[in-house]
Amino acid sequence: MPYPPFVFASSYTPSMKNVVITGASRGIGAAIARELAGRGDNLVLAARSREALAEAAAASPNVRVHIVTADVTQRSDVERIRDEAIRVFGHVDVWINNAGRGIVRPVLALTDEDVDEMIAINVKSVLYGMQVIAPHFMERGRGHIINMSSFLARVPVATPRSAYSAAKAALNSLTANVRVDLHRTHPGIKVSLIMPGLVATEFARHARGSTGPMPPPGSSGSPMKPQTPEEVAVVVADVIDHPVAEVYTNPVSHDVAARYIADVALFESEAESRS
Numbered sequence: 001m002p003y004p005p006f007v008f009a010s011s012y013t014p015s016m017k018n019v020v021i022t023g024a025s026r027g028i029g030a031a032i033a034r035e036l037a038g039r040g041d042n043l044v045l046a047a048r049s050r051e052a053l054a055e056a057a058a059a060s061p062n063v064r065v066h067i068v069t070a071d072v073t074q075r076s077d078v079e080r081i082r083d084e085a086i087r088v089f090g091h092v093d094v095w096i097n098n099a100g101r102g103i104v105r106p107v108l109a110l111t112d113e114d115v116d117e118m119i120a121i122n123v124k125s126v127l128y129g130m131q132v133i134a135p136h137f138m139e140r141g142r143g144h145i146i147n148m149s150s151f152l153a154r155v156p157v158a159t160p161r162s163a164y165s166a167a168k169a170a171l172n173s174l175t176a177n178v179r180v181d182l183h184r185t186h187p188g189i190k191v192s193l194i195m196p197g198l199v200a201t202e203f204a205r206h207a208r209g210s211t212g213p214m215p216p217p218g219s220s221g222s223p224m225k226p227q228t229p230e231e232v233a234v235v236v237a238d239v240i241d242h243p244v245a246e247v248y249t250n251p252v253s254h255d256v257a258a259r260y261i262a263d264v265a266l267f268e269s270e271a272e273s274r275s
Ligand SMILES: NC(=O)c1ccc[n+]([C@@H]2O[C@H](COP(=O)([O-])OP(=O)(O)OC[C@H]3O[C@@H](n4cnc5c(N)ncnc54)[C@H](OP(=O)(O)O)[C@@H]3O)[C@@H](O)[C@H]2O)c1
Pocket: 022, 023, 024, 025, 026, 027, 028, 029, 046, 047, 048, 049, 050, 052, 070, 071, 072, 073, 098, 099, 100, 101, 102, 121, 148, 149, 150, 151, 195, 196, 197, 198, 199, 200, 201, 202, 203, 204, 206
């Protein structure tokens, strides 16, 4: 059967699901939790801060929420998230690798530690997530892995994000590779990539090397307006109901990415003249 490159042929029936979300203590992850709680899903929320996780869980009093304090850069912690989820809810339907961190450092100033951290939190954490949950999904013959990437993975227009954009580009590649592999042997397992543009969260403040908010990616006059985490969460919920290979959450991203891929030099010179 030929592999469908972008849209899965699927007769998916929305129903209550057991969903694991990493990086769920604030920002986009917490917004996804609220959105899915509104549909009655059971949730496992993971992050490092127990206090913030408890607050996020309290925002969804209508559903069963289990919180797991974990550092997703540690493989054993990610295994523990899976084990806790299966112990509490019996099985997992959807695993969302959402935790991530940015950086503010141009390429020529990057240290080994900068690069190592960007890879650990934006690539290895997701690799661990995919590797720990895939055997469970294979056993069940179904399941959905959703990886949170970034528009910057496809169009690296915010140069101070450098190693973050590069790490997310690596994540895009791993996601596409595992999707093709799993589709061949376990077509009931879906793998989706989400690429938000700028989203109004505390992401910039928590970025490695941050001294405050950054200007929006691209340049002044960029057509890409910031989204709310709630808008991104609605897209993620829709991807759970109707799995696709990848999606940009911002409506203008597709056209901007197409222009970039069509002529990188022209795109860069136009961006430079706007800034
Ligand atoms: N905001 C944007 O403009 C934007 C745009 C494109 C893509 N994204 C992506 O969207 C995802 C969520 O970003 P956000 O904007 O919601 O950022 P955020 O507000 O900084 O939230 C990041 C979340 O990840 C958790 N986290 C960070 N390091 C962790 C670790 N080592 N182990 C476990 N959890 C960890 C944080 O909780 P603790 O600190 O408690 O661990 C927090 O819950 C990220 O993958 C990011 O790259 C964001």
